[in-house]
Amino acid sequence: MSVTEIRARELNAKKFINEQIRNISKTVGKGYAINALSGGVDSSVVTLLGHKALGKRLTTYFIDNGLMRQGEPQAVVSLFHKLRVPVVLIDAQKDFFNALKGIVDPEKKREAITQTFYKKVFGKLVRKSNASFLLQGTNLTDIEETVARIKRQHNVFEQLGIDPKKAFGYKIIEPIIQLRKDGVRKIARALGLPGSVSQRMPFPGPALAARVIGEVTPKRIYVVRKATAITEEALKGTKAFQYLAILHRDRVTGVRDGKRVFGLQIELRCWESIDARIATPTKLSFGTLRKLADKITTEIPEVVSVTYNIATKPPSTIEAI
Amino acid sequence: MSVTEIRARELNAKKFINEQIRNISKTVGKGYAINALSGGVDSSVVTLLGHKALGKRLTTYFIDNGLMRQGEPQAVVSLFHKLRVPVVLIDAQKDFFNALKGIVDPEKKREAITQTFYKKVFGKLVRKSNASFLLQGTNLTDIEETVARIKRQHNVFEQLGIDPKKAFGYKIIEPIIQLRKDGVRKIARALGLPGSVSQRMPFPGPALAARVIGEVTPKRIYVVRKATAITEEALKGTKAFQYLAILHRDRVTGVRDGKRVFGLQIELRCWESIDARIATPTKLSFGTLRKLADKITTEIPEVVSVTYNIATKPPSTIEAI
Numbered sequence: 001m002s003v004t005e006i007r008a009r010e011l012n013a014k015k016f017i018n019e020q021i022r023n024i025s026k027t028v029g030k031g032y033a034i035n036a037l038s039g040g041v042d043s044s045v046v047t048l049l050g051h052k053a054l055g056k057r058l059t060t061y062f063i064d065n066g067l068m069r070q071g072e073p074q075a076v077v078s079l080f081h082k083l084r085v086p087v088v089l090i091d092a093q094k095d096f097f098n099a100l101k102g103i104v105d106p107e108k109k110r111e112a113i114t115q116t117f118y119k120k121v122f123g124k125l126v127r128k129s130n131a132s133f134l135l136q137g138t139n140l141t142d143i144e145e146t147v148a149r150i151k152r153q154h155n156v157f158e159q160l161g162i163d164p165k166k167a168f169g170y171k172i173i174e175p176i177i178q179l180r181k182d183g184v185r186k187i188a189r190a191l192g193l194p195g196s197v198s199q200r201m202p203f204p205g206p207a208l209a210a211r212v213i214g215e216v217t218p219k220r221i222y223v224v225r226k227a228t229a230i231t232e233e234a235l236k237g238t239k240a241f242q243y244l245a246i247l248h249r250d251r252v253t254g255v256r257d258g259k260r261v262f263g264l265q266i267e268l269r270c271w272e273s274i275d276a277r278i279a280t281p282t283k284l285s286f287g288t289l290r291k292l293a294d295k296i297t298t299e300i301p302e303v304v305s306v307t308y309n310i311a312t313k314p315p316s317t318i319e320a321i
Numbered sequence: 322m323s324v325t326e327i328r329a330r331e332l333n334a335k336k337f338i339n340e341q342i343r344n345i346s347k348t349v350g351k352g353y354a355i356n357a358l359s360g361g362v363d364s365s366v367v368t369l370l371g372h373k374a375l376g377k378r379l380t381t382y383f384i385d386n387g388l389m390r391q392g393e394p395q396a397v398v399s400l401f402h403k404l405r406v407p408v409v410l411i412d413a414q415k416d417f418f419n420a421l422k423g424i425v426d427p428e429k430k431r432e433a434i435t436q437t438f439y440k441k442v443f444g445k446l447v448r449k450s451n452a453s454f455l456l457q458g459t460n461l462t463d464i465e466e467t468v469a470r471i472k473r474q475h476n477v478f479e480q481l482g483i484d485p486k487k488a489f490g491y492k493i494i495e496p497i498i499q500l501r502k503d504g505v506r507k508i509a510r511a512l513g514l515p516g517s518v519s520q521r522m523p524f525p526g527p528a529l530a531a532r533v534i535g536e537v538t539p540k541r542i543y544v545v546r547k548a549t550a551i552t553e554e555a556l557k558g559t560k561a562f563q564y565l566a567i568l569h570r571d572r573v574t575g576v577r578d579g580k581r582v583f584g585l586q587i588e589l590r591c592w593e594s595i596d597a598r599i600a601t602p603t604k605l606s607f608g609t610l611r612k613l614a615d616k617i618t619t620e621i622p623e624v625v626s627v628t629y630n631i632a633t634k635p636p637s638t639i640e641a642i
Contacts, residue, residue: 106574106583213571250534250571252641253427255634262427263636267628281611286604289631297636304636307588307628310610314576315584315618315625321574 005140008182013190017049020175024053027173028133033058034170035135036122037087039068039076041188041200042137042176048191049175050135051085059088059129063121065113066093067207067221070229079197092121093218100209100216104249106321109216113206126170138174139184141275181275201242202276202318210319214249223247226300227266234292240282241273245296246320254304263304266296270308271318279313326461329503334511338370341496345374348494349454354379355491356456357443358408360389360397362509362521363458363497369512370496371456372406380409380450384442386434387414388528388542391550400518413442414539421530421537425570427642430537434527447491459495460505462596502596522563523597523639531640535570544568547621548587555613556591561603564591566617567641575625584625587617591629592639600634 006016024033037047037060050058060080064073073089080087099116103109126134176184181202188198204210211224227245235243246267254263268289273279293306309316327337345354358368358381371379381401385394394410401408420437424430447455497505502523509519525531532545548566556564567588575584589610594600614627630637 213573248569248571250569252534253638254636255638256636260638268631281607283607286602286631290602290633293631293633297632301636304632304638305630305641306632308631309626310589310607310614310629311618311625311627312611312614315622317574317576317581317625319574320626 003140003143003177005180006178006183008180008186011179011183011186013186016187017052017190020049021053024050024135024173024175028054028057031057031133032129032131033133033135033173034126034129034131035060036117037062037076037080038205039072039197039200040137040203041181041184041193041197042139044080044193044197045184045188045191046135046137046175047080047085047087048083048193058135059131060085061088061090061122061125063090063092063117065096065117065121065207066218067096067113067209067216069203069208069232070225079194083192090121090125092116095120097216097218102215104214106213109209109321110206113209132170134170134172136172136174137184138172138177140178140180143177204319210321211244212247213321220247223264223300223302224266227296227303230295230299231268231292234288234295235270235284238270238282238284241271241276241279242318243268243270243282244319252305256301256304261304264300264302265305265307266300266303267307267309267320268292269318269320271313273313273318276313276318279318281308281310281312284308324461324464324498326501327499327504329501329507332500332504332507334507337508338373338511341370342374345371345456345494345496349375349378352378352454353450353452354454354456354494355447355450355452356381357438358383358397358401359526360393360518360521361458361524362502362505362514362518363460365401365514365518366505366509366512367456367458367496368401368406368408369404369514379456380452381406382409382411382443382446384411384413384438386417386438386442386528387539388417388434388530388537390524390529390553391546400515404513411442411446413437416441418537418539423536425535430530430642431527434530453491455491455493457493457495459493459498461499461501464498525640531642532565533568534642541568544585544621544623545587548617548624551616551620552589552613555609555616556605559591559603559605562592562594562597562600563639564589564603565640573626577622577625582625585621585623586626586628587621587624588628588630588641589613590639590641592634594634594639597634597639600639602630602633605629 033054035047035050037043047060062077077087077089096116099112103112185198208221208224209216212220224247231243231245248265251262252265254261270282270284271279272282289308296306297303354375356368356371358364368381383398398408398410417437420433424433506519529542529545530537533541545568552564552566569586569588572583573586575582591603591605592600593603610629617627618624
């Protein structure tokens with residue numbers, strides 16, 4: 001299957017939106033559709049397109065996997081509530097943490113999250129519903145990166161030659177598959193989504209699990225969630241492409257109350273990039289970096305060391321795992 | 322046992338040197354002494370004091386444990402050769418790597434190095450010799466930090482209440498035990514040692530093993546040795562108190578030849594400090610940091626990521642393990 005790219009600057013947003021609404025209506029016919037909203041720009045756009053095409057015949061789920069950022073599930077649900085799009089919040093934290101128990105290999109962690117999401121949580125919702133269509137926010141870069149094996153994507157079975165009908169029992173509709181991120185953002189703005197969504201920083205599919213090296217536990221997610229909140233708050237004023245906090249598995253020596261401890265280390269990355277294909281670390285001031293390190297080690301006493309990434313992509317990647 | 326501190330500014334170097342030479346002569350009498358030179362300022366001062374006191378009745382060994390920096394064993398031996406102090410170079414690399422095999426716990430690594438040094442390598446040299454006196458470069462800070470359990474020191478059996486006579490079969494003489502680092506540096510200059518020794522940056526006892534998180538293998542020492550050489554060369558112009566490269570055990574994602582790899586990460590630390598008790602990261606320019614990261618990832622292709630420490634001591638420590 002080949003996909004024709006629509007470049008952002010050649011994209012007629014209104015026309016594209018109308019076409020996709022028509023396509024979705026036509027494909028689903030009198031049937032029912034279902035989709036999962038993550039709060040990212042891709043799934044937000046697809047949720048709005050689907051809602052405009054299908055109204056109540058689309059059920060949108062927000063699955064709280066326990067790996068979200070601070071306050072994220074509530075913020076996403078309440079935003080769509082304001083847009084008059086009903087979203088069903090599913091608390092599946094236990095399912096995900098159970099599936100992740102004891103796993104340290106990054107590929108196996110991704111696989112555990114994907115399988116829990118599709119087979120256990122979302123798959124069950126689909127099987128219980130009368131929907132046979134799944135709306136999904138796959139974009140062009142997702143396909144290319146999966147083919148190039150730069151990263152694995154959970155949402156591209158079709159492109160990898162796996163029959164999704166057979167695999168999970170439904171048909172996938174991918175309204176934004178011809179767009180890259182800049183095109184999707186243009187559509188988001190045209191749909192009236194606020195800047196917090198249309199200009200939202202990229203965030204990995206496995207969410208904070210992608211920011212934890214080694215085992216993902218509620219305790220470790222708590223640490224990286226807090227570090228992420230502090231980092232995002234401190235750096236939101238920068239024009240950086242993306243910034244993130246990573247919890248390392250390695251322990252390093254620190255001093256707490258005059259005693260030697262083996263503490264945790266948080267690595268910060270802040271990237272300048274156009275499209276994530278190449279990237280350089282942002283030249284943050286030492287004042288900003290120092291304040292950030294102080295705040296993290298003060299508010300999260302388990303953390304005794306903070307580093308800042310100084311390598312470019314390539315040979316690094318944006319995320320650590 | 323209590324020790325009276327001599328502060329650097331109150332230290333009369335000539336007088337101190339003459340007193341210590343006399344003390345060593347008197348203690349050793351007509352016996353023989355032995356000592357191990359690491360190339361650091363402490364053991365270099367003690368070697369020179371001992372040599373002046375005992376001449377040929379002191380045998381000085383430089384034990385190459387395989388954990389030294391690039392060219393270090395040769396540089397140290399040739400410096401003392403120029404000073405007309407004979408130094409015997411012992412290649413004990415295999416002993417140390419065998420002892421370190423499979424060990425990841427930092428305390429156990431230190432213990433393996435200590436035991437290999439004392440019991441296996443140096444102990445054997447002592448037992449084979451007719452020396453019953455061991456000269457050792459313990460300074461005041463070593464004792465205090467051991468008592469405070471901030472770090473373990475291999476050279477303070479006496480202070481911990483362990484009888485060194487019983488433990489290793491010889492008596493320890495510690496000529497610089499009343500001095501701190503600044504005092505030792507003053508004595509080094511007065512003894513005519515070059516700036517490369519008298520002003521030498523602190524370097525940990527377990528050498529590059531202290532710069533490797535996780536298992537210490539010849540391969541991993543090779544990586545951290547190369548990163549250390551690049552870092553020391555790039556930062557020698559700074560007036561920083563200490564700078565170091567640490568090889569992490571965690572692997573992070575990188576791209577090599579268009580393919581995704583799990584590569585190594587090097588963490589750099591560069592400290593501003595007076596006496597290592599408190600320290601802040603040096604405000605290096607982003608140009609310097611970027612060049613350093615590029616050089617490390619280019620010359621050591623296994624490394625795909627480089628970070629720079631931005632936390633202070635406390636809660637961090639100077640070294641990572």
